[in-house]
Amino acid sequence: MDTAAIGRGDFSRVRAEFGLPDRFPGPVLAEAERAVAGGPRGERVDRTDIPLVTIDPPGAKDLDQAMHVERHGDGFRVHYAIADLGAFVEPGGPIDTEVRRRGQTIYLPDGSVPMHPTALSEGAASLLPGQTAPSALWTLDLDAAGEPVSFRVERALVRSTEQFDYESVQAAVDAGTTHPSVALLPELGELRRAAAIRRGALELQLPEQDVERVDGGWRLLLRGRTRVDAWNAEISLLTGMCAARLMLDAGIGLLRTLPAATDDDRAWLRRSAEALGIPWPEGASAAEVLAGLDPASPAAMALSMDATRLLRGAGYTAFDGAPPELDSHAGIAAPYAHVTAPLRRLVDRFGTEVCLAVCAGVEVPAWVREALPALPEAMESSDGLAAKVDRACLDQVEAWVLADRVGEEFDAVVLRADGDTAEVFVPAPPVLGKADLNRDPEKDAETLEGRTLRLRLTEADPATRRIRFART
Structure with a gap:
């Protein structure tokens, strides 16, 4: 191993610079202990019969999602279980107050700053294998083209049977030994990818840096994205799109939004492609051109960087009664809501509660309604902090690795x-x-x-x- 490519140090200065908390207040920990000891609140159906599995980065313990895909007629049925924080967090209590302040889990190379106490996020509320846990269980019925026909979400008890990571599932797919619960994921994932391109969804193929602990220090590497990673992401996106549809039909919710690119921005990207020598077939969309690029090509990297111009202005749009002024996410090319990562992101718990109420035919809880107007600002603030911390950590390792060169x-x-x-x-x-x-x-x-x-x-x-x- 090239020792010149290893940086040594810790990230305490980054933590201090951004004021990241290193512990939870006593009342928050006490409430978490009581919640774990008391078990999940509320009634829920028993769906521990579904052999769900999780797919996450190696070593992850805060497992938000578990999946099972099966044939349904000539289409598909997806069961997608999402960790249910509503079973443990008391509205207005110490945990609720603290997680609203934190906004999301912040990840650093030497450990995370969790949004929830780990007794919940890595314990009782996590969809760990072999553990019976409360969930918001989505049932998505799709046609032969992978498009949703019907969908619903309900509170349920579930049990994940296996914990996989992206590389192991990809290896199993390549070897033809995929676990039965996700054996149809490649077929469905490709259908959803094709649908995304048809919609005009933009996927940028830029180098993704990561940091790895090695030999008492840190090294930089490129984060490879497996096909399983892309397929898994499509199931999460599909769920978020269904959630947005429920919210819009009910007239209440919180969407992740992005305004459409201007004609000038789209024309500018075409000129950039021409200057880079990248063909742009007549009638082809930006989504089709970007999807067809070779990620390793220098020209493709440059065009993907230029395409970030089309993705400016992402935010959150809360609405209750009147339709939202902006109801779509241009990067996804559809209405979309965050509901699949409540252990790690504040807004997902509130979006899930809206969808649960709509599907149950009951009023959205008052505490959710009251919180909606303040959530966009809270999320934009925490998103900004998470991005700055991530960049600072990468910059730190880059400087360590290159200091003697x-x-x-x-x-x-x-x-x-x-x-x-x-x-x-x-x-x-x-x-x-x-x-x-x-x-x-x-x-x-x-x-x-x-x-x-x-x-x-x-x-x-x-x-x-x-x-x-x-x-x-």
Whole structure:
């Protein structure tokens, strides 16, 4: 192993800089202990007969979703169990107050800052294998094309039978030994991917960095996305789209929204593709062009970076009575609501409660109604914090890894150029950074985006988490 590619240190400074809490208040822990000891509240149907399985990153304990897919007529039936925090969290109590303040779980390489006490999020409320747990159980009936025909959600007791990770399921799919509960996931997942492209959903194929603990330090790696990862995501998206439909029909809810790109932005992306030498067939949508790119191609990386321009302005839209002014998510190309990760994200518990009430034919609880107007701001704040912490951790590891390599040269792909500065991707070690281009007017008449340049590392400072390259 290349020891020069390992960074050493801890993330305590990042935690302190962003004011991340290191413990829960005593009343919150006490309520969690009482909730676990008392068991889940409320009536629910027993669906422990469904052989659900979970698919999560290796070692995960906060398991929000469990799945079972079966044939239903000439289509499919998906059972999708979501952890039910409503069985443990008392509205207005200490836990509820604290999780509204935190907003979501923050993940750092050396451990998470959980939204809920781990006695719940990694214990009684988690869909751990072999544990009977309360859930909001979605039943989604789909036609032969994978489109929803009917859907509902109810409170249930469930039991996951197995805990898998993406790599192990992908290996089983490739070997033809997929677990029966998800044997149809490849077929359904591909149908849903095709449907997403037809709708105009945008999926950007940008390098995804990750940090791995190794030899007492940290190293950077590219997060590979398996086909199972994409198929699994499609089931979550499908559930969120069904939840949004329930909310819109009932006239109450909280949507994840994104305004449509402007004509100017779409035209700009087409010009960018032309400059990068990427074909844009007549009549093809941006979704179709982006889906057809080779993720490893430098030009494809640059176009995907440019396509982020089409995804600006994401937010949350709460409504109760009057229809929302914006009711769709342009990146998904459909109405969508977060309901599948309540252990890790505040808004999902409230969205789930709306859907449970609608399907049961009862009034949405008053405490949910009262909370809706404040949730968009709370979520946007916590989303912003999570993104900053994630970037700071990556910047820290990049600086650690490169600290002793100032002056060395690296090959880098130009993702976006703006004047004399560029955002670049260095494949080895996988680093995203800024570069001074030192443009030559005669040589640089054409775009530098999508080109591979030779860069020299001019700065790598662990104290400021700043790295900088310059064109040689």
